[in-house]
Amino acid sequence: MLNFTFKNRTEILFGEGQIQEVASRLPENARVLFLYGGGSIKKNGIFDDVSAVLQSATVTEFAGVEPNPEYETLMQAVQVSRDNQVNFILAVGGGSVIDGAKFIAAAVNFDGNPWDILVSGAEFSETLPIGAVLTLPATGSESNGNSVVNRRETAQKRAFGSDSVQPMFAVLDPTYTFSLPPRQVSNGVIDAFVHVIEQYLTYPVNAPLQDRFAEGILHTLLTEGPKALSTPQDYDVRANVMWSATMALNGLIGKGVPQDWATHMIGHELTALYNLDHAQTLAIVLPSLMFVQREQKKTKILQLGERVFGITGEDEGRCLDLTIKAVQDFFEAMQVQTRLADYQIEKRSIDDIVANLEKNGMTALGEHGDIDLAKARQILNLAA
Incomplete structure (x- = not known):
């Protein structure tokens, strides 16, 4: 730790x-x-x-x-x-x-x-x-x-x-929160979910308590998030979502562990250039970033798959793929689309996004500082 x-x-x-x-x-x-x-x-x-x-x-x-x-x-x-x-x-x-x-x-x-x-x-x-x-x-x-x-x-x-x-x-x-439109409920759940991921999905540093805290929040959002859409007047569901979102970024689960935040930094440029909702940008970027960074994040992706999504097996590659897909499927289940094309952002626009990353000094992102402009472009191309 x-x-x-x-x-x-x-x-x-x-x-x-x-x-x-x-x-x-x-x-x-x-x-x-x-x-x-x-x-x-x-x-x-x-x-x-x-x-x-x-x-x-x-x-x-x-x-x-x-x-x-x-x-x-x-x-x-x-x-x-x-x-x-x-x-x-x-x-x-x-x-x-x-x-x-x-x-x-x-x-x-x-x-x-x-x-x-x-x-x-x-x-x-x-x-x-x-x-x-x-x-x-x-x-x-x-x-x-x-x-x-x-x-x-x-x-x-x-x-x-x-x-x-x-x-x-x-x-x-x-x-x-009872009167929130479904779009805002969906965005809120995804935002909180990715906040946890940014502090959890890095590499192990023997911090089991932080891991279990993070996994508890992720599992709660995974189960309660869809209920918040289907039963909007359920006090207990809304209470669990509300407390999870607060606990996701009040500082506790990120103490003593490495943090990423590359998904947020790339996502910010999508909001700045195309006025997408913040959570929409996260849903676009995260699955592709997980795929591109799968080797660096392998241990924690496998742990996420097993402990949060119940994905196990001897074939590590397949478990990695299934976990990344499970994250993407959760976003889609929360009614948030996960491709640039879903928001009418064409592949040629990636040049502008990468240029904005460079302008804002976002050239060495991630827990290892190894997401440079070329890798950011790779992530965006995969998300197209």
Whole structure:
């Protein structure tokens, strides 16, 4: 097992009705930026619930944070926060809204061009505290310090991370996910599944507890994910999916083990260039990446096949193939397609994707740093 430090400061308020705890977690004389997305929370009652617990605070609303939050939109929210002297951000939504809140929290008191936070790792301080009310379990952003921001004008999707922007608390009420459209449910399950894979499917370092934690999350998503589509009002199913998505990226299963993240980095370019949903990009890239990297990842792919999918046998090559196919079949069963062609992205577009990887410095990806541009092209060609 590799050396690590672990601390997770987010207080999880899990279960129905936990929104009532928010008022007691706000600072004195709270001036809250109430941040949300496209307005669905006004149709399903969540907006009213949040407004009720913010009655004692001074509230400034900011709506319209996009899926794959746009830098330009977030900069408008930064200015609104400055103008209203906001001292707390309450992000109500899925990972995009929470990621956006983290960027706003870092940028409000940043002396310089906030884009530098994303492209050059510029240091920042005096961040605003954040709370989250999760409505779409997927990214785990509610209990980590990671954020990804899109900038359409430059066709870039860039990330930053800091403990200082990790939410202080997060409300996880499974009933808030009952009204999600099937597409968002599917995306959320796949996003969480691949988060686990990125931290698990590397090479062994004698970390059996992390492996078993990871396999438990994968197995739960594998069994509960389809149920979330077929029985959308099942509280227990939604609770299991929600908790699995949080546990997938709260830092625990990745401690002491190597991590990959090449699927995400290649996938980000598909979102930046073609505006695909994040989970759609992961479903396209991962099976092909597993095939191209099958020798480097052989031990863990075989372990995944046996422990999660029940695939065993003496023929290692066949077990590898069946496990990769099982992952792809799961994505398809969750109603997410797995080929570039499924999204009308032609093979000739691979040149543009590879060029964007090079522009963004993504030239040595994976746990071994051995996914160069040529190998990325091979992965994309296989996914065509």
